[in-house]
Ligand SMILES: *[C@@H]1O[C@H](CO)[C@@H](O)[C@H](O)[C@H]1NC(C)=O
Ligand SMILES: *[C@@H]1O[C@H](CO)[C@@H](O)[C@H](O)[C@H]1NC(C)=O
Ligand SMILES: *[C@@H]1O[C@H](CO)[C@@H](O)[C@H](O)[C@H]1NC(C)=O
């Protein structure tokens with residue numbers, strides 16, 4: 001009995017060890033990943049932390065180098081993600097999926113961020129907003145926590161988001177009590193309908 005008890009405890013502990021380091025990220029569309037550009041900006045230690053847990057909160061990224069922009073896309077940079085750029089039209093509905101292995105209740109939004117200045121584009125603010133997201137008190141999360149959609153604004157400035165790397169759809173979630181921030185970014189360009197035709 002002692003042995004099976006010990007191994008049961010060990011199994012629980014190992015489960016906890018695994019799950020403690022898994023919180024959330026965007027799984028579709030393809031979101032920014034790490035690469036050599038992020039190693040240059042943030043350092044190998046920070047990148048190793050993200051590689052170890054792709055759902056890590058900003059606060060747990062180890063020893064980010066000075067100049068690493070963790071508060072933009074968790075430090076991931078465009079140069080590492082040039083082959084992941086999505087093309088959207090104004091008014092297009094973009095389906096997104098997230099994984100949330102561990103919940104921490106708090107606000108979430110997806111907004112268009114100008115990467116040049118890490119500022120939310122006026123027309124792209126709060127394309128979706130949850131005042132209360134990832135509530136661990138719920139037995140099951142609402143389906144829209146992990147599958148939702150945003151609409152590319154119809155009135156997006158004509159000269160905004162024309163160049164790949166300029167704009168990201170940033171998923172932002174803050175676990176209020178946990179004080180943990182999660183970010184994933186989808187690089188995209190907006191083409192007008194005339195350009196498509
Ligand atoms: C999301 O996390 C998984 C690990 O669960 C990782 O494989 C994947 O690269 C991460 N994606 C992003 C966009 O961070
Ligand atoms: C987006 O999701 C909706 C609702 O789940 C679905 O009806 C639609 O086909 C999806 N669109 C794409 C392009 O996958
Ligand atoms: C929406 O997300 C941005 C980051 O893209 C964040 O700065 C802002 O506080 C969020 N808004 C709310 C209401 O949580």
Ligand SMILES: *[C@@H]1O[C@H](CO)[C@@H](O)[C@H](O)[C@H]1NC(C)=O
Nearest residue numbers: 114115116117118119160166
């Ligand atoms: C941030 O940069 C974008 C793109 O260059 C620009 O449209 C926007 O006005 C800038 N916002 C601020 C607050 O500087």
Ligand SMILES: *[C@@H]1O[C@H](CO)[C@@H](O)[C@H](O)[C@H]1NC(C)=O
Nearest residue numbers: 128129130142143144145148
């Ligand atoms: C998500 O779903 C819940 C329950 O189904 C609903 O009450 C809530 O308004 C939805 N939130 C958003 C932002 O769509």
Ligand SMILES: [Cu+2]
Nearest residue numbers: 023104178180
């Ligand atoms: Cu946590």
